[in-house]
Amino acid sequence: MAFEQSLFSRVFTTSAGPRKEAPRSVVSYERELEERRGTEIRLREELAREEALLRQKDQFIHAREVLSMEADHRLLNGLQMIVSLLSLQSRTMPSSDAAEHLSAAANRVATLARVHRRLHALDSEKTVAFKQFLRELCGEYGSMLASDERRKQTIVVEGCDANLPAAIAVPLSLIVNELITNAAKHGVGVITVRLEEPPEGGHLLSVCNAGPPLPEGFDPAASKGLGMKIVQALVEQIGGAFRVGRCAHCGGPEFAVAFA
DSSP states (O other), X not given: OHHHHHXXXXXXXXXXXXXXXXXXXXXXXXXXXXHHHHHHHHHHHHHHHHHHHHHHHHHHHHHHHHHHHHXXXXXXXXXXXXXXXXXXXXXXXXXXXXXXXXXXXHHHHHHHHHHHHHHHGGGGOSEXXXXXXXXXXXXXXXXXXXXXXXXXXXXXXXXXXXXXXXXXXXXXXXXXXXXXXXXXXXXXXXXXXXXXXXXXXXXXXXXXXXXXXXXXXXXXXXXXXXXXXXXXXXXHHTTOEEEEEEOTXXXXXXXXEEEO
């Protein structure tokens, strides 16, 4: 600014008298310059506000992550405490049958804790090698089923490999959880979890077992069971389609989710 004033002083001041009036073009230039300076100041102020909002957002995200970790930690501690209490109670029961049931319950709770930890680990992942993840997840469920000697059920995972977004893999994992629980309750023998790529495109995740066929006209949408309602809500969440029918491989009831 000092340079501009000096320039104007040299141009519009003569040795014979005071400075003459600046031409209109120079006045217009000075006005435009002031407007641009004002705009620059406003932009800097707006940028500072945006940066403050971003810092605040980062703080909120960090606080949410801390709360989530704390809640997860407390949940796992609570499950571990239940496991310890059930195990302790099983050792003090006079009846061997009651002790066996308590021990099996402790194993189930421990398995649920491991499954929860495995699902929570996906929060930081963008994609998941889903077939391998299914094998690990079903291994946890298989351990839980093996603790019930009356059923003698096993779980196998078949099909293709697929890298899925974590936002899809987590709901699918919860769907598998509900469908395996349903198959273990109503079916017999081997429970098969299968991931396929059908000719029409996309993927198909199914759970079947060689149990009794479904009732004629069975409609999962009309089911009053909480499990089916959870499955359908999760299927809608990922934009999939829920199918129920007879498995082409084992002939038993099959529940499948088609998704893009």
